[in-house]
Amino acid sequence: MTNQAGSKTPQVSLRTVERLSLYRSILEELNQEGAQSIHSGQLAALVDVTPAQVRRDLASFGSFGNVARGYDVRRMARTISEIIGTDQVQDVALIGVGNLGRALLSYGGFEERGFHVSVAFDADPNKAGRTYAGRRCHGIDELETVLRASDIRIAVLATRPEGLQEIIDRAAEAGVRGFLNFVPKMTTTPPGCFIEPIDISAKLEKLSFLSRPHDESRKERP
Amino acid sequence: MTNQAGSKTPQVSLRTVERLSLYRSILEELNQEGAQSIHSGQLAALVDVTPAQVRRDLASFGSFGNVARGYDVRRMARTISEIIGTDQVQDVALIGVGNLGRALLSYGGFEERGFHVSVAFDADPNKAGRTYAGRRCHGIDELETVLRASDIRIAVLATRPEGLQEIIDRAAEAGVRGFLNFVPKMTTTPPGCFIEPIDISAKLEKLSFLSRPHDESRKERP
DNA sequence: GTCTGTGAAGCTCTTCACAGCG
DNA sequence: CGCTGTGAAGAGCTTCACAGAC
Numbered sequence: 325m326t327n328q329a330g331s332k333t334p335q336v337s338l339r340t341v342e343r344l345s346l347y348r349s350i351l352e353e354l355n356q357e358g359a360q361s362i363h364s365g366q367l368a369a370l371v372d373v374t375p376a377q378v379r380r381d382l383a384s385f386g387s388f389g390n391v392a393r394g395y396d397v398r399r400m401a402r403t404i405s406e407i408i409g410t411d412q413v414q415d416v417a418l419i420g421v422g423n424l425g426r427a428l429l430s431y432g433g434f435e436e437r438g439f440h441v442s443v444a445f446d447a448d449p450n451k452a453g454r455t456y457a458g459r460r461c462h463g464i465d466e467l468e469t470v471l472r473a474s475d476i477r478i479a480v481l482a483t484r485p486e487g488l489q490e491i492i493d494r495a496a497e498a499g500v501r502g503f504l505n506f507v508p509k510m511t512t513t514p515p516g517c518f519i520e521p522i523d524i525s526a527k528l529e530k531l532s533f534l535s536r537p538h539d540e541s542r543k544e545r546p
Numbered sequence: 547m548t549n550q551a552g553s554k555t556p557q558v559s560l561r562t563v564e565r566l567s568l569y570r571s572i573l574e575e576l577n578q579e580g581a582q583s584i585h586s587g588q589l590a591a592l593v594d595v596t597p598a599q600v601r602r603d604l605a606s607f608g609s610f611g612n613v614a615r616g617y618d619v620r621r622m623a624r625t626i627s628e629i630i631g632t633d634q635v636q637d638v639a640l641i642g643v644g645n646l647g648r649a650l651l652s653y654g655g656f657e658e659r660g661f662h663v664s665v666a667f668d669a670d671p672n673k674a675g676r677t678y679a680g681r682r683c684h685g686i687d688e689l690e691t692v693l694r695a696s697d698i699r700i701a702v703l704a705t706r707p708e709g710l711q712e713i714i715d716r717a718a719e720a721g722v723r724g725f726l727n728f729v730p731k732m733t734t735t736p737p738g739c740f741i742e743p744i745d746i747s748a749k750l751e752k753l754s755f756l757s758r759p760h761d762e763s764r765k766e767r768p
Numbered sequence: 769g770t771c772t773g774t775g776a777a778g779c780t781c782t783t784c785a786c787a788g789c790g
Numbered sequence: 791c792g793c794t795g796t797g798a799a800g801a802g803c804t805t806c807a808c809a810g811a812c
Contacts, residue, residue: 336755337780337781338752339780339781339782340781341751341752341755341756342748342752344751345745345747345748345751345752346748348751349730350732363792363793363794364793364794365793370732371732372732373782374782374783374784375793376782376783376784376785377781377782377783379793379794379795379796380781380782380783380795380796382794382795383794383795383796387794387795389793389794389795390790390793390794391788391789391790391792391793391794391795392789392790392792392793393793394793394794395794407755408751408754408755409754409755409757409758410751410754414754416750423648423649423652423653424649424650424653426645426649427645427646427648427649428646428746430645431645431646431746433730433746433747434746434747434750436747437747437750437751438751438754439747439750439754477757478750478753478754478757480750501756501757502750502753502754502756502757503753504746504749504750504753508571508655510572510592510593510594517757518753518756518757520749520752520753522744522746522749523567524650524653524655524656524726524744525567525655525656525658525659525661526564526567526568527726527742527744528638528656528659528661528700528702528724528726529563529566529567529570529630529632529659529660530560530563530564530567530742531700531724531725531726531740531742532630532631532632532636532660532661532700532724533558533563533566533629533630533631534563534723534724534740535631535699535700535723535724535739535740536631559802559803561802561803561804562803585770585771585772586771586772587771595804596804596805596806597771598774598804598805598806598807599803599804599805601771601772601773601774602773602774602803602804602805604772604773605772605773605774609772609773611771611772611773612771612772612811612812613770613771613772613773613810613811613812614770614771614811614812615771616771616772617772
């Protein structure tokens with residue numbers, strides 16, 4: 325299927341990657357339940373997309389389907405993990421230990437999916453040195469040192485809006501490449517980095533728009 | 547540009563709505579700072595899209611720009627609020643008062659954007675009756691009664707995965723149309739409803755993919 | 769000159785539909 | 791048969807580029 329000659333282009337589209345996460349968690353479940361293989365149509369029904377979409381997504385990094393049996397559940401889950409980069413547990417930093425930050429520290433869901441929040445930071449001197457959900461909270465002044473020492477590449481941002489950009493820039497300088505940003509504030513992305521914003525209020529606004537009284541004529545699963 | 551003859555189709559695309567949220571929060575800020583009007587290029591720079599995109603988005607619900615002055619900041623913010631449906635404060639229900647739920651209750655950002663978490667529910671009988679961040683927590687058995695009494699149309703889901711679908715179906719039955727779902731579990735959307743999933747681990751997986759070592763040749767702002 | 773609103777082009781992602789294989 | 795992988799068509803969104811207004 326010839327991507328580009330001898331190039332390093334993986335050419336998996338972002339939309340595809342987002343669905344790969346879905347496929348993987350479903351496949352992981354199926355594997356638990358003892359399923360060996362699955363057809364594109366079945367997987368499609370479980371994640372609510374078309375069978376063609378599933379086939380294309382899975383074919384986008386090579387062909388793994390067997391005509392008779394469909395896709396090997398275990399193998400496909402493993403392959404997706406390798407593509408995403410979660411075949412080994414990754415350490416993640418949490419910056420900002422306020423209400424949301426503490427909730428994230430207590431949240432068990434990350435571990436299941438291959439992420440471990442190993443360090444926490446907060447600008448508040450009263451919080452630095454304390455322990456939250458088993459993790460010691462460092463002061464912001466230790467940001468570079470600790471990030472570098474732990475070789476952290478992904479950080480979750482849950483600070484106040486003030487000074488956010490500076491924290492991003494410093495973390496990027498210390499080797500962090502991906503930021504999951506819960507702070508509703510526009511940011512500038514340092515070169516080579518990626519910021520994934522989660523603006524909860526914006527999602528509510530989207531829902532508000534969708535669920536206004538009128539507005540027949542719209543699909544349910546946007 | 548003729549949408550459809552005399553129909554009520556607003557035909558604002560979902561992508562556009564998501565950007566409208568952005569525009570609005572920026573416009574609100576600008577208004578605070580005393581700005582009267584703004585050009586598409588300036589707004590575009592602030593939200594990191596092309597000027598053409600801004601013009602098309604804003605033109606998608608009628609023309610409001612003045613050639614000389616650009617767009618009226620105050621008026622545009624108000625118009626967007628009307629489109630989204632946040633021109634009046636909307637009551638929102640929180641279902642599930644665990645770590646994440648409590649963090650959301652303490653989060654002040656909703657009020658600023660026109661949402662008020664007015665009621666909370668939890669399946670745990672120990673939590674029902676207690677008060678969190680000033681809101682009384684109801685038992686799940688009161689779901690229909692309270693939702694109906696408050697005429698709630700949007701709910702935030704932060705429960706355990708078990709029983710999630712039943713809660714969604716019951717809430718939908720009680721008039722809720724939009725769900726902001728933090729629970730990482732596949733759900734079936736009741737007819738006429740909208741579910742906006744926020745899967746934090748999936749976002750981390752996306753970042754993990756993007757920030758793998760290789761992978762030159764990719765834009766920074768996905 | 770500057771800036772908006774918008775046809776038309778371009779691009780990306782999705783779906784169709786079928787060859788090929790077991 | 792039924793299913794995968796995929797060229798080709800389709801749908802949707804973005805950008806270009808320019809007419810018209812000032």
